[in-house]
Amino acid sequence: MPLLDVQNLKVHFPVKGSALSGTSSTVKAVDLVEISPEVTEVAREHFAPFNHDALRNPRCHTHIEDAKTFLQTTPESFDIIVTEPSNPWMAGVAAVFSQEYYRDCLARLKPGGLCAQWIQAYETDDETFATVVATFGSVFPHVSLWQTSTSDLLLIGAAQPYRPDLQAMARRLSEPAVAADLGRIEITRPVNVLALQMVAFGDAFFLAPDGTTIHSDFHPVLEYRAQQAFFVRGMAMVPYRLNEVQRPRPRTLLGEHLAGAPLTAEDCRALARQFAKIGIPQLPIFRSVLRRWQELQPNDPTVLRLLSTYAIQNPAPDGEVASLVSHPSFSNEKQLGDLNLLRQLADLLLLQHRTRRSAFHLPDSVRLEVFLGALAGLDPDRQRMHRMRLAEVSWDRG
Numbered sequence: 468m469p470l471l472d473v474q475n476l477k478v479h480f481p482v483k484g485s486a487l488s489g490t491s492s493t494v495k496a497v498d499l500v501e502i503s504p505e506v507t508e509v510a511r512e513h514f515a516p517f518n519h520d521a522l523r524n525p526r527c528h529t530h531i532e533d534a535k536t537f538l539q540t541t542p543e544s545f546d547i548i549v550t551e552p553s554n555p556w557m558a559g560v561a562a563v564f565s566q567e568y569y570r571d572c573l574a575r576l577k578p579g580g581l582c583a584q585w586i587q588a589y590e591t592d593d594e595t596f597a598t599v600v601a602t603f604g605s606v607f608p609h610v611s612l613w614q615t616s617t618s619d620l621l622l623i624g625a626a627q628p629y630r631p632d633l634q635a636m637a638r639r640l641s642e643p644a645v646a647a648d649l650g651r652i653e654i655t656r657p658v659n660v661l662a663l664q665m666v667a668f669g670d671a672f673f674l675a676p677d678g679t680t681i682h683s684d685f686h687p688v689l690e691y692r693a694q695q696a697f698f699v700r701g702m703a704m705v706p707y708r709l710n711e712v713q714r715p716r717p718r719t720l721l722g723e724h725l726a727g728a729p730l731t732a733e734d735c736r737a738l739a740r741q742f743a744k745i746g747i748p749q750l751p752i753f754r755s756v757l758r759r760w761q762e763l764q765p766n767d768p769t770v771l772r773l774l775s776t777y778a779i780q781n782p783a784p785d786g787e788v789a790s791l792v793s794h795p796s797f798s799n800e801k802q803l804g805d806l807n808l809l810r811q812l813a814d815l816l817l818l819q820h821r822t823r824r825s826a827f828h829l830p831d832s833v834r835l836e837v838f839l840g841a842l843a844g845l846d847p848d849r850q851r852m853h854r855m856r857l858a859e860v861s862w863d864r865g
Contacts, residue, residue, distance in 0.1 A: 497527045498545070500537045507531065519648075534563050538571040544580075548572050551585040555599070556693040564599055566683040569606035573626060582607060582624045588703040589618040592696040596703035598689055601675035602682045610671035611719075612706060613663050617746040620706060622671070629668055633724055636660065653744040656737045658730070661721035662748050665710045670718060673709055712752050715829045715863040722826055730827050732767070735760035738827075739773060748825075754783055755825035762828075785822040788815050806846060813838045817856055824863055832860050 499521065501507050507529055511522040521527050530537055534550065550572065555561045562568065564584075572582045586599050600622065604610050607624025615621055623629075637657045639645055646655070654660055666674065682689035711717035735756050742753045754777065760770045778786065816835040823830040839857040843850050 495526065497521070497524075498537075498541075498543070499527055499529045500532055500534050501529065502531070502533050504531050535568055535571060538568075538575050541575065544575050544577045546577055546579075547581050547583065548576060549583045549585075554587060554590070554693070554697070555595075555689050556590075556697040561682065561687060561690040561693060562684065564602065564682060564689055565687070566602050566605055566681055569603055569624075573606055576626070579627060579629075580625070581629065584622040584624070585615075586620050586622055587618060588620055588706060590697045590700055591693065591703050592699065592701045593703050593705045595689070595692050595696040596705060597675040597679045598682050598692060600671065601679035602689075604672060604675065605681050609668050611664060611668040612666035612671055612674065614665050614706075614710075614747055615663065618702070620665070623668075625668070631720065633657065633661075633720065653737070653740040655740075656734060657724060657728075658721070658734045659737055659741050661719070661724050662712060662738065662741070664719045664721060665706055665712065667711060667718035667720075667722075670709075670711065674705055707749060710749065710752075712748055712826045713824070715824050715826060716865060717826045719826070725826060730756075730759055730763075732760060732763045735763065735827075736769070739769075750777070750781060751783070751822065752825045752827070753777075755823055755828040758823060758830070759828035783822060785819045788819045788822075791815055809838060809842055810846065810849070813842055813853070813856070817860075820860060820863075829863060832864065836860055 522529055552563045553560050555564050584603055603622050609625040609628055611623045613621040680688050711719050738756050757770055757774050820832055820835055839853050843853040
């Protein structure tokens, strides 16, 4: 959200320094709400170099108050509300993840305003994650999911359909203050920003199954569920499994951007720096970026070095597949008359395709489509499955 044209910004103040990270010349006012005066004191005295000395900026107004009380009593309305409390397993914090709290947020938003809710994927589980998403989505009908670090996520909610101006975002990115700030985490090009969106507006309901319990002040399920998940020390995996950047035709802003501005070698280089700095995009997606980069610049030593490095450190699952599908047994026409061998080859080729595809790169699928098409005619017992797989690959191609 640092690149959007806003006039008022209400932030639940974090010591980490996000309060002014997006303060371009278009931001007129920021309200910082913090319940603990000690936090604001530490931020003012020790974190000024990292938060742009936010607490001394005349555009920023600090309120020592509970976020719920502030929203219920302020006469102001805002273009953006960013709510970044602590983890919901801490005593009392789940209150600012409740349905009533989100209703207060909605009531204080201007028409067309956005609400951003931080949510962690670490030390939690899919059920707890779904509760937060379902509760947020019960108030904001248009929700998108973004990734800010490997395990820190952001729900963006709106009351009306949200259509950002990508050209305006690019202009904000070029402003010196914004470019310098985001450059610290290697966000230097539009593709770096748009790659952070995991789930498009309109698709976030997939993150929470039907019937997921809503967390409210009167039914505070998150208060207990979050603590249980914390002690298990697990991860919420649903957001990563449903990350649309893994697909060649995502409905995200990245998909829209790439449709009009195909990936360049400089984009790939910028994504490589971003991955090295903050671990985004996910490694399988980043491998796909590298393969596209290799197609664009086959002799570039940088991409060859990166491919080699990650092949050694974290071998891709398609590495063994590549050697198997090129085995002489799969090129012998007589052996390919064996139905089981045909099925195995199709399985291997499909695994290779699924591993290598992403919004950034579409691997060649001609051989896979030939075998799936043949199996649809030769294997009546599994014809439906082969046709569904063929449809999947055809959809990827567009």
